[in-house]
Amino acid sequence: MFKQDGTVEQDIDSAFDELGVTPDATEREVKAAWRRLVSQWHPDRNSSAAAVVKMQRLNRAFEAIRQAGFRQPGPSATTGGARPDDHATADRNASGPPSRTIQRRVRLTLEEAAFGCTRVLRGKVTEDCSACEGAGHRVLGGHCPQCHGSGATWQRPWFGWIATRAECDSCHGSGIARQVCAACGGNGKAATQRYKVTVRFPHGVRDGDLLSVDGRHGKPDSPPGDLSIRVEVRQHALLKLDQEGTVLCDLPVDGFMWIANRSVPVPTLDGLQSMQLQRDQLSYRLKGQGFPVERRGPRGDQIVTLSPIFPERMTTDQQILLDQLIATTSGPDAKSLDERLRGWNEALRAWKRGIRSRG
């Protein structure tokens, strides 16, 4: 688990104990604990002989935890979502080899998600420098010659008499001698590597699905590891998807076309389709025209719900046409009056006669 240069001999558990934090402490918590203890035990504040020894122990503990790798905040070492699409960094776990999982987000249309699709993903990965494991330096051991192990230097301005305390440049406050990594020049990063990978999305992927893809295809531009791809499905302009895979469409139609049993174009995942309207029906089920019920599964249905729209105000021409229409069904010359209307009209007339004879 430790660097093999033999300088850090401290066991990692006692390092956490020394700083008074639990082994699952984040980088921030470790740094905060270390800073608090260092300011308490610093020889400038604490003149006891034990303080010098304590300082060295604190610095060694901090360095041991740092080299082992800080735990990432959050539930796991992988971080989702926040990263920009074209940028990914290889994750490092606190223990074991780097996981090298590249996080990506891919946005698909509802149709692409329904039928599956292929995408070429390009990106770049910057891995930690392998020579220093991302630390940017190599620990030499012993006291930092610059600050004599205190981690701080004092800067006295030429005109003033109050010296100010500053973190030591050469050990970054750790008090332990170190050497800048020659391989990465101290930034802890390897050269940025570009990759290209073709990813096949199966039909029926949903918004929020995570896909694991082995990116290593043996070509020079293949990704250095696996990809974890989060699927985002764009909202469709005309269709909605429910949990069961049913595609819902609210369809406004001309009310006259509805009562005329005309056909209207309906958007579906397969494109525009012609649908025959029924004047007594507002809801229509298109069998097997929906979204896959589950990933790689058969398709659900599409439900079309009509909203027949009639003009709020009729033109004179429309009024005349309507009058003519009414005359064919309810006027004195009406050829065929519906049974229900005829029965109702007769009952109405009988009722009126009854009122008159009683009055």
Ligand SMILES: [Zn+2]
């Ligand atoms: Zn120093």
Ligand SMILES: [Zn+2]
């Ligand atoms: Zn390096």
